[in-house]
Amino acid sequence: MSNFYTDNADLMFTFGSLDLDEVMRLIEKDYTACKEFDTAPENLEDAKDSFRRILEVVGGIAGDRIAPRSRQVDEEGPRFENHEVAYHPLTQQNLDDLKAAGLLGVILPREYGGLNFPLTIYTMMTEMVSRADASLQNLFGLQDIAATICEFGSEEQRRKYLPLFVSGEADGSMDLTEPDSGSDLQSVRLKAAQDENGNWYLDGAKRFITNGCSKIHLVLARSEEGTTDGRGLSMFICTKTPDLVVRRIEHKLGIHGVPTCELQYNHVPAELCGMRKRGLIKYVMSLMNGARISISAQAVGIAEAAYNEARKYASERMQFKQSIDNFPPVYDMLARMKASLAASRAVLYETTRNVDLRNGYTHLSDKLETPDPEIRAKVKYYTAVTDTLTPISKALSTETANKIAYDAIQIHGGAGYMHDFDAERYFRDARITNIYEGTTQLQVVAAIGGVMARSLDKMFDDFFAAVPDGELKSILADMRKQQLAAVEYVASLKEFSKEYHSLRARNLVENETFILAGLLLLRNAQADASRMPVAERYIRDAKFDFLRNHELVMSGDFSVIRQHSEVISY
């Protein structure tokens, strides 16, 4: 019997210390819904009690049911015959369990059968599911598609599709990538055209579509003939039909449980979702931001699994007459793994909390007949903050998961290279997380604007004010001072300014992340002194990694820009 919630002190602390007061008042409209729905909370305490109970249920399902099935799912994967995809029977059992537990539409509004949970709680579920079986997250996380229809679809579309997601009768996929359009979605070519009656039809191909065998597809397609950029793209909903052919499924390095499909659209009937020409610039951006948080949580879940395996192995493996966790190189590795995992988790849930606030204030603002400047200011603030935090969280969690999974194999030694242990699976599963839903390089592009514009400064001020003076705080204060100098330096450059900005963006974003994560861990240690060693380990290690980045930025070394082609082509 294992429960992935109650065995995880860091996750329980995160939930326990979450300040959800403002979030819950917004999404529960000051707790008025409980008169209408018996599943709605009466107050914050009631809401948190419900969340805790359900996190425990998810922890139990993940630990007792999903995790024991994950090895076989990884080994055997889904089947593909005659253009039909069948999940592995154990994947199907996982989905049946999640469906029986009523967890397939937790973030959707109650009027469509959902539970109206905040994103933060849903993300905690995602983390636990991913720890049990990373590939299952790609199916559990498809609620993001329902949420997108909910946000931008018509009332008719909401009533038609959302209850199907909640009941588990239908699943979804988001069909964005094409053979020639990966990171550059503006170049999508799949054609959407109307017949004389105004009905839309889709023709073309998509590639690398997670769960492309789904019943409900959200498709990015070119609706404006003759255009070539993002403004000619719209979003469509289509349902499974024989004219939507699964050509093949991919053979992947990891996440074997979920089918990744190549799709051919042979004049597939579709409905426009939202407004024409907004497909990429508004709807898909929103969808991707939601998906980035899910992937960030998937990475934290894999990292948690890999860390636990490494720690267990290191405490049991005897060499030179003692367990190997007694050796400095090993315990140093374990301590760094743990501290960086706690940092990823802290940044992830600070991000989701801010996204919940952004969504709450945006919905509130949209409903007002006369605009309220105070609420509009909040929408603007939380939008800027989350536009920076979301890519930072995704880059941090996914790169950290890769490092932790890599080190977990290292700690296992030769055994870790073998299939007999789970370490190699976590390594393979982690490897996609910093690629899909936007590579780390693209997360840096998304985050750097906010770093240069100092979007997180107010948040930093608040955290600094909340933490008493001390050595760790002054390390972080020094880092912040240096970061401001680096931002100013890059902004002031004349020569090679654009290239240098792009070249050093990653160093700047990483350094912003060190400050953010350090502050969050230090703040959390104020609430629970037993967390101080983790905060201290993180900050002391980060100090030197920060310095390296900082010196690179401040070096003004343009030689990479000048010489890279000679180096590469030698």
Add this chain to the structure above:
Amino acid sequence: MSCTILVFVKQVPDTKNITGDAMKPDGTVNRAALPAIFNPDDLNALELALQLKDRYGAKVIAATMGPPNAANILRDALFRGADETILLSDRAFAGSDTLATSFALSRVAKKVADADIIICGRQAIDGDTAQVGPQIAEKLDIPQISYVQEVLDLQDGKIRAKRAIEGGYEVLESPTPVLLTVIDANDPRPENAFRILKYKKAKTASEIAKNKGEAATQDELAEMQKKGLLIQEWTAKDAVPEAEFSRLGFSGSPTSVKEIVSVVLKGGDFKEIAPTAEGINTFVHELIEDHTLG
């Protein structure tokens, strides 16, 4: 077709997580030292009832005899899909052995007059007697099918079930009302999030009174009942005619524990285990299943 299924469940000490002295000096189980859980076989019993509800339509009533906090497993039953719950709780039941327990539960079953099927778990992990289910059937004078793996068919007045026997299974048909005892042949469904949010507020009258500091009014109870949130609470008087009180609790329990011995088996039968991972795995599972391990 619609039928009523009564499932008897039990809150038991978690014998896998013993935190102190498991036994009291008088030879009874020290329940205070052990976390209380839903008896595992009873989860299978509830699951079978809920599957029958899914397949044929039925009202599922979960009932337990126990201390006031046994209401916890009734809430759990509601979270998984039970429609109604009954807690039978009274000091008069204290010290019941299987005879007194089955007597009290048979009276509950009589009071739930229209129960077509009564389902019990095979046995509870605290006593491991597997007697209570069959004894209830005897006291009610109804047929029983024990060690049920699966119900194959249910029609008006008739049930067909597959029961485990040594080395295989047999299929039995019985008229209803009938009592089934169930082995762990199904996979109990998880608690449902929607039902948790609703039924976490389900309470017995005593729990309402305890929260409030005074007894609940009739109006409050009626309101809870209307919302489906009242866990019925029966005392000995509610379920058993006073003339039969001597058959309850200590006085109704002929069993006495003479002494408790820690038995160390020496020699005797042997069994060959294949020296493979699979052989060892199977053996360990057997030990867990017969509660030697765990």
